[in-house]
Amino acid sequence: MLQRPRDGDPFWIWMLHWWDILSWAVIGLMFLLTALADLPGAVKYGSLALLALLALSYTTVRRMPGNSVRGGYAHLIVLLVALGGLSYLRDGYGVLYTLALPQFVIFVDELRAAIILSGLGATAITLGATLRQGWGTEHLTTNTVSSLAVYAVSVLMALLTPRALAARDERVKLRADLETAQLGLAEAHRLRGAAEERERLAREIHDTLAQGFASIIVLAEAARSGLETEPARSARQLRSIEQTARENFAEARVLVGAAPQSGLTPGSFAATLRRTLDRFTEDTGLTVVADLAEVECDQPTRIALLRCAQESLANVRKHAAASTVDVVLAPRPYGVELEITDDGRGFAVEQARGFGLGGMRKRLAELGGELSVTSSVGDGTRVLALIPVNGEA
Structure with missing residues (x-):
């Protein structure tokens, strides 16, 4: 009918x-x-x-x-x-x-x-x-x-x-x-957004909480082994454990939305990076040579550069067996560069596996930047992060 x-x-x-x-x-x-x-x-x-x-x-x-x-x-x-x-x-x-x-x-x-x-x-x-x-x-x-x-x-x-x-x-x-088709497209966008959010959270957890816990484990093992022979050093390591745990707790609050922003406070980014390098030197005993210029950049850029530095230093501590690390933070006409070089054992970049390097590349790409990693077995490693500032290519 x-x-x-x-x-x-x-x-x-x-x-x-x-x-x-x-x-x-x-x-x-x-x-x-x-x-x-x-x-x-x-x-x-x-x-x-x-x-x-x-x-x-x-x-x-x-x-x-x-x-x-x-x-x-x-x-x-x-x-x-x-x-x-x-x-x-x-x-x-x-x-x-x-x-x-x-x-x-x-x-x-x-x-x-x-x-x-x-x-x-x-x-x-x-x-x-x-x-x-x-x-x-x-x-x-x-x-x-x-x-x-x-x-x-x-x-x-x-x-x-x-x-x-x-x-x-x-x-x-x-x-x-x-x-x-429209419903399917909307569902695809929703799933893509959910996947991107999961990836973002995984990257944040890897770059903050996971690195912090790894540092706590290394410091705890060192402190335990030196309690009797080097009590002063063990005390410093315990203070580092306490500080790292507090930082992890703050980052966890950020991830669950209970805190307004990441652990970067307003102010000099060079000073923030300097504190991170000092902690690294205290925890590992490695020599860090730093040339940190003052740079003007927004909060997302500051966070991305700090995460790259933390990830690079964590890789040096876990894999490089290096004695010296050189860190350069410099403004360029096209943006901001962060270069981290070590004299460790190096590795074959094309064979690298794991979440760290890929996470850094994606984090920088979201801001229009890029990551360059140069290394070979026996020749150390150079990590160069570049992020454009003010729309510069």
Whole structure:
């Protein structure tokens, strides 16, 4: 059964809809004129009864859940009876067949049923008019020709409607496909955002908490082994453990949203980096040669540079077996550079595995920067971090 048209439906579907509405406006006018007309009682009340029955049937089937197809066929039977009866009762009521043509399309679910039932409608008005006028050749011929002409229009309507419905259904399918694609795209964006957030958290945990815990473990092992022989050194290491634990606690609060920002306080970034290097020297005993210039940069850049420094120093402590580390922080025309070089055992960069270097590269890339790592076995390692400042390339 044809549903009520929606926005975007083809013109033909809307035309059927408004034709149907217009037909009921005319039927209502005919009901009013018949009620006011001076007609024989049987003709008047019979016509009014058939018109009322037709309106009641139409209203009932339209209110059925889903506009039941079975109810639609029942209404068309009532329509056929009303057409035949009205044509028999009074001249001029045959026009109802023309007005009712959309109903033969609206209330069926296949083309053949629409053609057959509209043909029965033409037969009903022809028989009704002929019974009223008599079976003379002239009346029968006139009624038959006029009914066939209207029936031809009905057949054309039945043929065109499926094409319009097919166009409508194709448009509905395209709209549904578009909505599905949009939902899929939104879900992909959501999943991508969740993956990026997980990666960000993993990088933050690796660069802060994991490095801090690794430092605590190394310091705790050293302090335990030197409690009896080097108590002063063990005391310093215990203080470093305490300080590292406090810093880890602060970073943990940042990660869970209980603190407003990372551990970098406003002020000189060179001074902050200097404190980090001093802690590294105290914890490891390695020589650190630092050339730290004052640089102007925003908080995200400061955090990224500090994390790169912490990760590089952690790698020196865990893997390099170095004796000296050189650190250079310098402003450049194109941005800020941080260079960390050690004289350790080095490694094959292309064979490097692990989260640290990849995490540093992604952190810098988010700010438009890049990371360069130069090393070979036996020749130490050079890490160069570059971040553009003020939109410079």
